[in-house]
Amino acid sequence: MEGTSLGVRKGAWTGEEDILLRQCIEKHGEGKWHQVPLRAGLNRCRKSCRLRWLNYLKPNIKRGDFAVDEVDLMIRLHKLLGNRWSLIAGRLPGRTPNDVKNYWNTHQRKKSISPIVDVLEEKEQNMIVKTKVIKPRPRTFCKKLTWLSGKPSTIIRERTLIQPKDDIATNIMSPTLTPSENRMKYRWECLLGDNEAGDEIATRALNTGFDEELSTTIWSDDEIASAAKVGGTFDIHDQDGFSFLANF
Amino acid sequence: MEHSSQESLMKHSNSITYESPYPLYSLAISHSPYRVAIGSFLETYNNRVDILSFDPDALTLKPHLPSLSFDHPYPPTKLMFHPSNPNLLASSGDFLRLWDLRDHSVEPLSVLNNSKSSEFCAPLTSFDWNDIEPRRVGTSSIDTTCTIWDVDKGVVETQLIAHDKEVYDIAWGEARVFASVSADGSVRIFDLRDKEHSTIIYESPLPDTPLLRLAWNKQDLRYMATILMDSNKVVILDIRSPTIPVAELERHAASVNAISWAPQSSRHICSAGDDTQALIWELPTVAGPNGIDPMSVYSAGSEINQLQWSAAVPDWIAIAFSNKMQLLKV
Numbered sequence: 001m002e003g004t005s006l007g008v009r010k011g012a013w014t015g016e017e018d019i020l021l022r023q024c025i026e027k028h029g030e031g032k033w034h035q036v037p038l039r040a041g042l043n044r045c046r047k048s049c050r051l052r053w054l055n056y057l058k059p060n061i062k063r064g065d066f067a068v069d070e071v072d073l074m075i076r077l078h079k080l081l082g083n084r085w086s087l088i089a090g091r092l093p094g095r096t097p098n099d100v101k102n103y104w105n106t107h108q109r110k111k112s113i114s115p116i117v118d119v120l121e122e123k124e125q126n127m128i129v130k131t132k133v134i135k136p137r138p139r140t141f142c143k144k145l146t147w148l149s150g151k152p153s154t155i156i157r158e159r160t161l162i163q164p165k166d167d168i169a170t171n172i173m174s175p176t177l178t179p180s181e182n183r184m185k186y187r188w189e190c191l192l193g194d195n196e197a198g199d200e201i202a203t204r205a206l207n208t209g210f211d212e213e214l215s216t217t218i219w220s221d222d223e224i225a226s227a228a229k230v231g232g233t234f235d236i237h238d239q240d241g242f243s244f245l246a247n248f
Numbered sequence: 249m250e251h252s253s254q255e256s257l258m259k260h261s262n263s264i265t266y267e268s269p270y271p272l273y274s275l276a277i278s279h280s281p282y283r284v285a286i287g288s289f290l291e292t293y294n295n296r297v298d299i300l301s302f303d304p305d306a307l308t309l310k311p312h313l314p315s316l317s318f319d320h321p322y323p324p325t326k327l328m329f330h331p332s333n334p335n336l337l338a339s340s341g342d343f344l345r346l347w348d349l350r351d352h353s354v355e356p357l358s359v360l361n362n363s364k365s366s367e368f369c370a371p372l373t374s375f376d377w378n379d380i381e382p383r384r385v386g387t388s389s390i391d392t393t394c395t396i397w398d399v400d401k402g403v404v405e406t407q408l409i410a411h412d413k414e415v416y417d418i419a420w421g422e423a424r425v426f427a428s429v430s431a432d433g434s435v436r437i438f439d440l441r442d443k444e445h446s447t448i449i450y451e452s453p454l455p456d457t458p459l460l461r462l463a464w465n466k467q468d469l470r471y472m473a474t475i476l477m478d479s480n481k482v483v484i485l486d487i488r489s490p491t492i493p494v495a496e497l498e499r500h501a502a503s504v505n506a507i508s509w510a511p512q513s514s515r516h517i518c519s520a521g522d523d524t525q526a527l528i529w530e531l532p533t534v535a536g537p538n539g540i541d542p543m544s545v546y547s548a549g550s551e552i553n554q555l556q557w558s559a560a561v562p563d564w565i566a567i568a569f570s571n572k573m574q575l576l577k578v
Binding site: 137138 | 369370390391392393406407408409410412413414434436438442443444445446447448451490491
């Protein structure tokens with residue numbers, strides 16, 4: 001049982017191995033598991049190292065019996081999420097998905113002895129079937145959208161010419177869509193399809209209201225200066241996404 | 249003499265304060281009749297909701313007569329009037345509850361409970377009433393789900409596992425489109441016509457910095473605002489340029505707790521936070537290199553926990569701090 005034909009150790013971890021792994025992670029940080037066996041000098045596969053750390057060695061792991069409120073929350077979350085141990089463990093500070101799963105399986109075996117509980121659980125099963133919980137797959141946009149690096153709109157060009165000091169200007173509220181934005185527009189029109197395209201609403205909104213001055217009795221303007229502090233937010237945007245502005 | 253008395257009247261006409269016996273958190277405003285619902289924030293089971301009468305001409309804000317106060321289990325995390333019926337109030341907490349405001353009393357209409365067989369419930373963090381389709385109410389929960397209710401029938405229309413962690417806020421954009429923010433640090437848009445997918449339009453810069461609140465600009469649906477946990481920033485998003493905020497408003501001196509778009513303008517937003525300030529911002533077409541300054545500032549007596557800029561009374565911003573609820577004239 002000391003190893004396999006490949007010579008990688010399997011089975012229980014020794015105290016020495018634990019020390020080596022702990023030292024390695026203290027030095028290099030958590031992650032890059034493929035490098036860990038070599039760095040730590042362990043004759044273990046990377047998966048074994050990772051699981052040993054996450055389930056046993058990580059310093060914030062909470063040991064000992066589950067408290068009543070932890071069990072309560074676990075039951076609640078399990079009712080809703082099923083056997084999604086890492087999601088459940090995420091709500092129980094210091095508990096690992098592995099510990100939660102082990103506790104649940106022991107707990108369930110105890111429960112199934114009582115026939116009354118079985119009837120209850122059957123009922124609950126029916127309830128869950130009644131409202132089917134859907135898990136939509138999240139989609140994300142890539143950071144560099146083609147239209148972001150496209151040609152600048154004439155609006156920005158004009159404004160930048162009028163205000164040459166604002167060389168790091170960012171277009172925030174564009175009153176009209178640029179031609180390149182139109183490509184994206186279709187998508188969002190589908191999403192926001194119950195309405196007319198945003199433009200009309202925006203124009204309407206801009207023309208009504210807010211021309212009146214805000215009362216200054218309680219909304220003081222002089223405090224703004226003291227509230228203001230130097231911020232460099234837009235430098236980041238300039239480098240990150242609005243790179244076309246640098247063309248000026 | 250005359251001058252000074254006029255001045256004090258001016259001061260009064262710009263803010264109205266109601267002092268409650270208990271700390272306040274949630275609030276909602278209705279018009280015709282002008283009423284304000286306020287929810288207590290007590291760390292016990294027994295909490296209260298009080299209905300106040302607001303008279304914008306006499307500039308008074310006082311408990312409704314006859315009294316329309318009622319007990320509420322746990323502090324309401326949000327209160328909201330029905331989009332068109334001012335006698336219907338909803339609250340979130342352990343469950344979504346509907347309340348009928350009658351002439352002399354408030355009667356519980358329904359408790360919308362998704363798991364009737366369970367003695368446990370996952371608390372609701374927030375909800376939003378769909379003003380285009382008022383039978384739809386969306387709730388967000390710590391159990392990672394969003395639930396869309398048909399409140400007319402009292403049944404669940406859809407329940408979605410929306411995020412990887414607690415969902416903290418939900419906002420409708422359209423009759424069938426809503427968005428939510430979560431402890432997983434993402435803003436996601438959902439379309440009830442395609443329940444198999446969601447679209448992540450923003451993720452907080454530090455991995456997993458929770459996003460606490462979400463406000464969808466009803467005057468221009470391209471824009472949303474969100475706030476991060478323990479952050480002084482208000483992040484403005486344009487859904488056409490996902491992942492990169494179009495602006496970050498960074499003039500609060502401490503954490504921002506609440507945000508609300510102006511009901512009558514697409515370019516104005518109000519934010520309030522632990523620095524005791526409520527700031528009104530006008531989003532410029534083009535921002536300079538030093539960021540954006542607020543157009544006006546209001547300082548309250550202590551940390552502002554809640555803010556509503558309601559279409560019911562667009563000229564007034566409601567804030568809650570410690571045991572006070574204040575209406576500020578804009």
